[in-house]
Amino acid sequence: MHEDMIYMDNAATTRVEPAVVEAMLPYFTEKYAVASSQFSHSPGIEAREALEASRATIAKALGARQAEELVFTSGETESNNWALKGVARAFRGKKNHLIVSKIESRSVLDSAKALEKDGVRVTYLDVDGDGFANLDQLRESITDDTFLVSIQQANEEVGTIQDIDAIAEIVKERGALFHTDASQSFRKVPLNLSETPLDLVTITAHLIHGPKGVGALYVREGTSIAKWMHGGFMEFDMRGGVENVPGAVGFAKAVEMTVGPQIGYMSALRDQLIDGLLERIPKTELNGPRHRRLPNNVNASFHYAEGESTLLHLDMMGIAVVTGSACFSRSLEPSYVMMAMGKTHEIAHGSIRYSLSRYNTEQEVERVIEATAEVIETLRRISPLGKDEE
Amino acid sequence: MALPYSEKVIEHFKNPHNVGRLEDYDAKATEGSPACGDMVTLYLKVDDKTQTIEDVSFESYGCASNIATGSIITELAKGKTLDEARKISWKTAAEELGGLPAVKVHCSVLAVDTLRAAIKNYEEKHGLVEDKTETTPDVVIKRLRHVMNPLKGLDIVRTNLVKDVSVDNGRVTVRVDLPRDHQFASNIEHEIEERLEPLWDVSEVHVLFNEDV
DSSP states (O other): OOTTOEEOBTTTOOOOOHHHHHHHTHHHHTSOSOOOOTTSOHHHHHHHHHHHHHHHHHHHHHTOSOGGGEEEESOHHHHHHHHHHHHHHHTTTTOOEEEEETTSOHHHHHHHHHHHHTTOEEEEEOBOTTOOBOHHHHHHHOOTTEEEEEOOSBOTTTOBBOOHHHHHHHHHHTTOEEEEEOTTTTTTSOOOTTTSOOSEEEEESGGGTOOTTOEEEEEOTTOOOOOOBOSSSHHHHTBOSOOOHHHHHHHHHHHHHOOTHHHHHHHHHHHHHHHHHHHHSSSEEEOSOSSSBOTTEEEEEETTSOHHHHHHHHHHTTEEOEEOOTTTSTTSOOOHHHHHTTOOHHHHHTEEEEEOOTTOOHHHHHHHHHHHHHHHHHHHHHOSSSSTTO | OOOSSOHHHHHHHHSOSSBSOOTTOSEEEEEEEGGGTEEEEEEEEEETTTTEEEEEEEEEESOHHHHHHHHHHHHHHTTOBHHHHHTOOHHHHHHHTTOOOGGGHHHHHHHHHHHHHHHHHHHHHTTOOOOOOOOOHHHHHHHHTTSEETTTTEETTTTTOEEEEEEETTEEEEEESSOTTSTTHHHHHHHHHHHHTTSTTOOEEEEEOGGGO
């Protein structure tokens, strides 16, 4: 990436913190032994200690009662697949109903669809215009047959933060398990497992300036879930395979380096960007809620300007963002999140997501507002839309 | 860094030619819609003695490939007779632009179709069109040759995705050889509907996928 590039796609992935890389390096070249049993050779024990220390750091950050409740995986996609399919398998022949929201990540939705093909009944909860899950519908659809409810803590596209406590109350009253995908919100939005009765939580390292390819699934002690990877007794006999020690060490370091004040800093940049776009560019619509929004998410649609063209112009000006436009997606379909929120195709096609990190600055935000204003003006000039209203 | 577009596409995208509305145009056409993600309006000024395009302009709500195609075909059409201009195809446009990504061909086709629609609009206004013909399966297939298979960048007829076409009293049924949950199924369905619904004697369009049979 060019040095001058303004990177605002941090909901896709983030830059790895240099201190994280530094912490990981010895585990590739010096301390590279497999984390083995306590009766192993000393390099194996050293690796095991590093793995368990990392586990403890991350588990503590989540408010888990025991470090052993945290199982390392390869990331969000794997954790979500395991949560849904592992619990479905454990309840097979006993309970057969799953509830997810319509704006879950692809890994949750596609897992739900796969389970549906296997005969599981799935309810897809509606969301309102700001992306909040319909809790009345949750109350109505949950039954004694429901084995799992999976609702994300925050949405990657429009930043909506769900009321996890209210959802947990409804789910627990019915005795179902509750899973949340907290990949986008981990270390950005408070979540404390000693207070909220979640059974399963997905987290990932690469969205908090950690390495790609490592994440975890928190599994509350006593939760019914089937073993995920066969091939050894690793990860408490839940997930076979050689443990990713450097990844775990990097993940823990990234957690340590993600501290409270960064949230306030990002929120201020987010508000500066939202206010700037709305003030500077007429006919701009904020997608997602103004409050109860991820501290680093901005998503706006600019009427009469198509998203892919906006993205390409911004890219040529050194700014990296993404769009919900069909032209950008691999399926040529507009964003399903925007569609579930009841937005028109046009608003979805014109939506641009800016996702910030602690590395972004006020000056960058100012430049992005100016650049977007310029691009939108250019595109509106050549657009057949919107001119007759003036 | 490798953008998916050729330099020529980027050049026309950044500085499109012939953009805007003509003051006193003789014909105009719009294809696409904001809902489908691409929309083009095209204006023609025609010398009615020589049937030559004196001036042409376009407006686009669309992606880079759409804007660049609008720019290149208006450039190509200027000074041509209506008959010559009608022969400008998306292939000509794509070649002039140094190629287009397969998945973007449909955006480019839309711009070309708008030019043809504007020419037709001119001819209709000036009493130059033949009588309305009845919609037969052959007419439908001809139209389907404008619906792209985004996997190949070629139309769905040529890539054998169209398994069967029937016309019954204004009701057109097209059978497509794809599973309904295919990545592009819904996109192809929309495009087929958009192509066939404007036919004067068509009242309903049904697209069937593998599971529907």
